[in-house]
Amino acid sequence: EAQVTQNPRYLITVTGKKLTVTCSQNMNHEYMSWYRQDPGLGLRQIYYSMNVEVTDKGDVPEGYKVSRKEKRNFPLILESPSPNQTSLYFCASSSGLLGDTQYFGPGTRLTVL
């Protein structure tokens, strides 16, 4: 089954404790992206990647890191989480062709205390 998976689905942590949210897709997609969803703001892009070893900032990259060492994986790293990073995070992937559909993971709800 074609899918995007994320882990963990739920995470409660404390300020400053490094964490990684994993994202993996099995559709051989070139393009992958991370978004955060906050009430009243819709989804905002954090980082995206057009291919292996190619990443770029989205609208809200501060406080986040990503890497793309393999085509299927695109982890999101919070080196020193802060309470304002409490949010619902989604990973997405697409073929990379212009206008193509993005496929979303189930989301990771992160709470930073």
Added chain:
Amino acid sequence: GNSVTQMEGPVTLSEEAFLTINCTYTATGYPSLFWYVQYPGEGLQLLLKATKADDKGSNKGFEATYRKETTSFHLEKGSVQVSDSAVYFCALTSYNNNDMRFGAGTRLTVKP
């Protein structure tokens, strides 16, 4: 830059009512336009899309027409069901990259 504005919710309708959720956009060139739906506790799923002016996207009884002259992509359904209760997002990708912009989302609740 590119942006999407959609009508604020929440929207509450009775079953079999007509639904319209307005969406307008600002973009250079000819963006591709999308409606995504998010059911409770789930990720976003593509509902429908249109990639050029005057195209109509349709799926599960929902429709939206890409109107370049009014820069709009309004979502409509003739008769909603309780199972349509969800959050709906209008989105666009630019004509020259995959940067996707989302509206704020509209929560729809359909009561039996």
